[in-house]
Amino acid sequence: MQYKIVGQTVPVVEVELNKGESMYTQSGGMTYQTEGIEMKTNARGGIMKSLGRVFTGESIFMANYIAQKDGAMVAFATTVPGNIMPVDLATIPDGINLQKGAFLCAEDGVEISVTFTKKFSAGLFGGEGFILQKAQGKGMLFLEIDGDPIEKELMPGEVLKVDTGNVVAFEKTVSYEIETVKGLGNIFLGGEGLFLTKLVGPGKVILQSQNFGDFVGRIIPRLPSK
Numbered sequence: 592m593q594y595k596i597v598g599q600t601v602p603v604v605e606v607e608l609n610k611g612e613s614m615y616t617q618s619g620g621m622t623y624q625t626e627g628i629e630m631k632t633n634a635r636g637g638i639m640k641s642l643g644r645v646f647t648g649e650s651i652f653m654a655n656y657i658a659q660k661d662g663a664m665v666a667f668a669t670t671v672p673g674n675i676m677p678v679d680l681a682t683i684p685d686g687i688n689l690q691k692g693a694f695l696c697a698e699d700g701v702e703i704s705v706t707f708t709k710k711f712s713a714g715l716f717g718g719e720g721f722i723l724q725k726a727q728g729k730g731m732l733f734l735e736i737d738g739d740p741i742e743k744e745l746m747p748g749e750v751l752k753v754d755t756g757n758v759v760a761f762e763k764t765v766s767y768e769i770e771t772v773k774g775l776g777n778i779f780l781g782g783e784g785l786f787l788t789k790l791v792g793p794g795k796v797i798l799q800s801q802n803f804g805d806f807v808g809r810i811i812p813r814l815p816s817k
Contacts (some may be wrong), residue, residue, distance in 0.1 A: 592698060598674050603668040604675050604733050608658035615655045616696035620667050627663035633656045664725035667696045676738040685763040686727025693759050698730030734759060738801025745792025753788045762794035
């Protein structure tokens, strides 16, 4: 499998496959393809895993694109302006946790499943939701980034506090919890949310400069009403 990322505003990853190789994405994720690609839609991983994906904002069914000849190409695009980040899971044996909406597409050797945060409070109040996704296995995984990606390598015990919704992914060794913003003035007048995501190293963290949910929230009040 070979790939290249095309475009900047709403980028596309073009994946060139040899016969028998395949990629999968959630339904509706494919943008264009050449001759020699066969699509099969199924509840990847079984019904129970598929139902779990509903809680992460993904579709129940996954679309699998299988090359019927060498050199067949299929492309997947982001849904909002931003970036596509390739992740080689062979370099992350324990896998990586993803926020809902971060998964774009992956090779067949990559397994996507649901995972629970360590603290229930993180699930109740965190922008990433109580149920996260976990990607593990061997192969390439492509993440959808809102805005620009920021990568941080946290040392043991190093703390990074992030605005809710700007966390894309983090390694299993990174602990994850929610911290309440202190002070009534900061809560009501600070212009930020009530909570910050607290990440504690060691491990790699991937952030995004844009939170599309917040962006939409700022646009809606400006839309004309009847």
